Amino acid sequence: MGNKNMAARRGSLIQRLCLAPYSVWAALFIVVPLIFVAYYAFTDNAFNFTLDNVRRFFTATSNVTDEAGTREVHTYLLIFMRSLKLAVISTVICLIMGYPAAYIISTASARTQKIMIALIMIPMWMNFLIRTYAWMTILQDTGIFNGMLGLLGLKPIHIIGTEGAVVIGMVYDYFPYMILPIYSVMAKMDVKLLEAARDLGCNSFGVLRRVIWPLSLPGVFSGITMVLIPSISTFYISQKLGNGKFYLIGDAIEGQYVANNLHFAAAIAFILMVILLVCMAVMQRSANRRAAV
Amino acid sequence: MKKIIELKNITKSFDGQVVLDNINLDIYDNEFLTLLGPSGCGKTTTLRLIAGFESPDVGDIIFLGENINNVPPYKRNVNTVFQRYALFPHLNVFENVAFPLREKRVPKAEIESRVNEMLTLVALNGFEKRSVTSLSGGQQQRVAIARALISSPRVLLLDEPLAALDLKLRKDMQSELKKIQKATGITFVFVTHDQEEALSMSDTVVVMSEGRIQQIGTPVDIYNEPENAFVADFIGESNILDGIMLADRKVSFSGHVFDCVDFGFEKRQPVDVVIRPEDVDIVSEEKGMLKGVVTSVTFLGVHYEIIVDINGFKWMIQTTDFVDVDEHIGLYIEPDAIHIMRKSQYSGMYGDYSSFSMEMDEIGVLEEEVMEEVLEEAEVEHGE
Incomplete structure (x- = not known):
């Protein structure tokens, strides 16, 4: 009996030692900065406690002029909703493209699977900024895309500086984060379960709906999380592909930071984080409830 | 009896490797049919062809008179x-x-009552809300059976369903499966590599090897009248000897001429002779048709299993009489204990019981050289 306990304890000691570097890293570069963010968010320039920054996020207004005329809006709520909208659209597009792709890859031969996954990952090895710049040259009015349209005898389309361009950029940049977790769940799925479903009366669609989909949900949820969160807080893509016309929440944080409004920048970041955490908790909850049924 | 499934001239290869070679098999209504053979013999592929997960390269699968080669699994009543x-x-x-009922959009109330009925059949009432991952192997097995039976298929296919269960549970499930088959009247096609399981459960046993059917028959036929050396060796223990037919009902082997009950062979035709270990009587040396020396005795409870050396060929004999190692004994063999088989590709492949021991049977035969090396090493270590 003693032996077994000893072994278990030694195992956990080794485990703890292995974890030490990461624990130190996490404490220094994750926990401490988070505390700082919270501290800055709830203090003023003299580091006195205040809720002004948070209040400002919800109450600040500005005038917007467009075709419909000029009206007063809640600045940061509008920016937040715009970020959320673009992020959700990008996530949905990633899911719609990524899910069938992940399924098709998971059913291919082992060799083909490796090649396909490599092809999906290779763009990730390129620098994020370079990829975004590449899209600028592709999408601009005299760019490659419009050049090809011209060759086909079609009129050029104005894309750069539209929400569409921002969405294209987000989808391109975050697509691998959607497909990989879904693929890894599907690749591990027991083929016998799919055979059992066919044996028990399901056609291909039935197998997908009643077995593959529910069993792949954990992958879908982590894919959604991994695409939604970076795309909601991105600022670079919107600046470059949106010509800075679509001020997103990430841009707002950056703008306040650059303007040396550290406390308000921290407050926006903090509020964004809380909202995302709540969203994730709700999603996780519904995922668990589904799994329990 | 009505034929439910007919397999006609089925051939199937995977990557150029022939897995099934011209299989012909009729499966009848309400029978418990077992496909028996070692791994790689094609039994599981046969089952998958019937289920619809594979389709034959050549040949036809007939279900109640209709060709179902191209019918997908979900449309088969199996x-x-x-x-x-x-x-x-x-x-x-x-x-x-x-x-399966939800897929067919069966009304809720009917689903409820049919599921309950099935759970009663497999003795799992009260487990409705349990997660299947929390069940024991035996309970999971019952769920799988209930799920496969609930659409009342004409044929139930079972792919080594008991292989993952421990011995005691396996025995229980064997009799339970048999009971369920009787109660439902559904044709069972059962795949196993366990000959005891096949003999005890089946109405019909189909012995397969290397993609071919070696013999189809009742368990008694298969055991008593094996078609060739493969079947004789695979089903139960057997002493397989080279013999020569001298005339109808006269065969010579081990240097002695015996009366037997087989006929219809040519004069001087070489044959394989099978004698089951329990069919040999031990008598005194003078009275014996064959004489030999006992080389090992193993007590197995119901009987002793002894190995007897007769002119260098080691026989296995099961007896309730005690004999001692090195004892000289005589063997007496009744004419109907001798079974004659035609020579086949399997002749001479199984040899005698010279390398036999209970343990070696389980771990696989160690080569003698390896064995000696191990013994020498052990001695050296001991010496130090």
């Missing part, structure tokens, strides 16, 4: 119990069993 059960981990016991 269900499968998979080897590792393949229960849906995201569904509870009730939903697993109800799975």
Whole structure:
């Protein structure tokens, strides 16, 4: 009996030692900065406690002029909703493209699977900024895309500086984060379960709906999380592909930071984080409830 | 009896490797048919062809008179119990069993009553809400059976369903399966490599080897009248000897001429002779038709299993009489204990019982050289 306990304890000691570097890293570069963010968010320039920054996020207004005329809006709520909208659209597009792709890859031969996954990952090895710049040259009015349209005898389309361009950029940049977790769940799925479903009366669609989909949900949820969160807080893509016309929440944080409004920048970041955490908790909850049924 | 499934001239290869070679098999209504053979003999592929997961390269699968070669699995009136059960981990016991009914959009109340009926059949009442991953192997097995039976298929296919269970549970499930088959009247096609299981459960046994059917028959026929050396060796223990037919009902082997009950062979035709270990009587040396020396005795409870050396060929004999190692004994063999088989590709492949011991049978035969090396090493270590 003693032996077994000893072994278990030694195992956990080794485990703890292995974890030490990461624990130190996490404490220094994750926990401490988070505390700082919270501290800055709830203090003023003299580091006195205040809720002004948070209040400002919800109450600040500005005038917007467009075709419909000029009206007063809640600045940061509008920016937040715009970020959320673009992020959700990008996530949905990633899911719609990524899910069938992940399924098709998971059913291919082992060799083909490796090649396909490599092809999906290779763009990730390129620098994020370079990829975004590449899209600028592709999408601009005299760019490659419009050049090809011209060759086909079609009129050029104005894309750069539209929400569409921002969405294209987000989808391109975050697509691998959607497909990989879904693929890894599907690749591990027991083929016998799919055979059992066919044996028990399901056609291909039935197998997908009643077995593959529910069993792949954990992958879908982590894919959604991994695409939604970076795309909601991105600022670079919107600046470059949106010509800075679509001020997103990430841009707002950056703008306040650059303007040396550290406390308000921290407050926006903090509020964004809380909202995302709540969203994730709700999603996780519904995922668990589904799994329990 | 009505034929439910006919397999006609079925051939199937995977990557150029022939897995099934011209299989012909009729499966009748209400029978318990077992496909028996070592791994790689093609029994599981045969089952998968019937289920619809594979299609034959050549040949026809006929279901109630209709060719079903191109009918997908979900349209076949056949269900499968998979080897590792393949229960849906995201569904509870009730939903697993109800799975086929939900697909057919059966009304709720009917689903409820039919699932309950099935759970009663497999003695799993009260487990409805349990997660299938929390069940024991035997319970998972029952869920798999209930799920496969709930659509009342004409044929139930079982792919080594008991292989993952321990011995005691396996025995219980054997009799339970037999009971369920009798109660439902559904044709069972059962795949196993366990000859004892095949003999005890089946109405018909189909012995397969290397993609071919070696013999089809009742368990008694298969045991008493094996078609060739493969069947004789695979089903139970047997002493397989080279013999020569001298005339009808006269055969010579081990340097002695015996009366037997087989006829219809040519004069001087070489044959394989099978004698089951329990069919040999031990008598005194003078009275014996054959004489030999006992080389090992193993007590097995119901009987002793002894190995007897007769002119260098080691026989296995099961007896309730005690004999001692090195004792000289005589063997007496009744004419109907001798079974004559035609020579086949399997002749001479199985040899005698010279390398036989209970342990070696389980771990696989160690080569003698390896054995000696091990012994020498042990001695050296001991010496130090």
